[in-house]
Amino acid sequence: MEKQYHLDNIYRNRWQEYDLADGQKFDSREIYWRQLPWEQVIAITTFIKNKKYLTHCNQPDFKFFVVYRWAGQEWLNNVKHKIAEWAVGWSNGTQSFMTDISFKTGEIIRQYVVDNTEIAGHIHPRVGGTGPSLLI
């Protein structure tokens, strides 16, 4: 029987799993990522619409992971589009290497490098970010 989650419906087919160095695994449907000991996360697996993306820590200059979501509204070719993307990536401490994944389709929309100063609030305070600390 499929496990029931308390979170909103949009997460029924969209979630992330966080692997910690000590072997523990957490699920974004059960815990808010800011509540995790972020410096111990060694892999993030993103599931969207039957697609699965592994973000690992194998890069030699890996420092920590970065996750956030994009929202808003944009017009393309005279058609209004709702922006709904999950950004997941890793950082070397000064820049983050991000992949934006469509919440609607699970397809990769773009990959880019962003200075950490521009996303400081989305970097976990345990690894130097300015966002709120909610560690439990």
Added chain:
Amino acid sequence: MAEPTTRFRLIPQTTAAADIDTAVERLAEVSGQSVCSTGAGNEANFGTIDISAGAANSSILTMFWDITADGGNTLAENFRWWLSSNGFDLAGSVCKFQPLSGADQAAPSATENYVANSVIGSYTWATMPEEEPITQNLYPSDEGSSMVLNVASDDVLAWAMYLAIAESETTGSYAGTTADFELQFSLKYAYS
């Protein structure tokens, strides 16, 4: 976590600076405000621009944007605003904009303080980008790069904008998806 709920508001030009010089005032209902959306009749309206005697400017609009329900998230940042489509035929017809603070910044840098009954000379204007900017170009009124979310946002984004229309621009009613007269804005932000 659910996506936050947001709103755009058009603030009367006559609003006294003292009425919006705190975050609490900016987040509360501003007298005469109108909530804007893409629905017919709800759009921010630049009014009629008379170019019969040459290039002319629209009236200035002062806009607020904020988050009214956080969806369980705690922070929003990286706010990007652009004129995604316009039907202007002449390159000289553009939208100008300036990020604002609510008149409570001692030394604004990324923004300028709000001025009541502003005229073109009240602010330093930039041409609004016509594609998604690669970095943040709107700021919370306190000039922080991010908004803390706790049920709602802790401040608003504020900006002023107007249309500068070139002489000999094609006349008509520019709005929404009207063929050859499009006028559409986009906003994108990151939250977590």
